[in-house]
Amino acid sequence: MHGSRHPSRGQSLFSYILALALVLFSAAAASAYTAQEIDREVNEALKNFKKEMKGADNFLKQAKGILVFPSVVKAGIGIGGEYGEGALRVGGKTVAYYNTIAASIGFQLGAQAKTVILAFMESEALKKFRDSEGWKVGVDGSVALVTVGMGDSLDTTKFKEPILAFVFGQKGLMYNLTLEGSKFTKLDK
Numbered sequence: 001m002h003g004s005r006h007p008s009r010g011q012s013l014f015s016y017i018l019a020l021a022l023v024l025f026s027a028a029a030a031s032a033y034t035a036q037e038i039d040r041e042v043n044e045a046l047k048n049f050k051k052e053m054k055g056a057d058n059f060l061k062q063a064k065g066i067l068v069f070p071s072v073v074k075a076g077i078g079i080g081g082e083y084g085e086g087a088l089r090v091g092g093k094t095v096a097y098y099n100t101i102a103a104s105i106g107f108q109l110g111a112q113a114k115t116v117i118l119a120f121m122e123s124e125a126l127k128k129f130r131d132s133e134g135w136k137v138g139v140d141g142s143v144a145l146v147t148v149g150m151g152d153s154l155d156t157t158k159f160k161e162p163i164l165a166f167v168f169g170q171k172g173l174m175y176n177l178t179l180e181g182s183k184f185t186k187l188d189k
Helices: 009-030 035-052 056-062 123-131
Strands: 065-090 093-120 134-136 163-169 183-187
Touching: 035 056, 035 065, 035 093, 035 163, 065 123, 093 123
Parallel strands: none
Antiparallel strands: 065 093, 093 163, 093 183, 134 183
């Protein structure tokens, strides 16, 4: 039969890649925030971080830089993607805007949002990040995911890693996640 109704493997893979591209394009188009909107959302995310984590204010003051993505949206059907926009703050002031993007394969259906905060605890790690064209977790540097419980105090003496990450969902600090493969790229805003 010439007109087979079943797609070939190549067509299926192409369909998945097209679906992923559409998901990421839709997320990027929906998230094309202005610098002022990003700053407002970053302020709100940091306010929530300080409210939920004891010692967060002191912790943030000790960090050399903080990269905040107030809303990273993950969406997909089978193959998924994540996209979010945020700001890098040094000395409490925004110095640059970034996006984050990641792809994932495995069972997933629907969409969810999370807040991601990266704390650069060493000047060298911050410099390497800022000097890169596109910084990828696990390739250009490692990021330690912080899993302190809610109500626990953030004590910087507990952490020796140069870059720490906090990931929050609707119900607070999230565990069992990885940022491996996430790519951060500077935006012109």
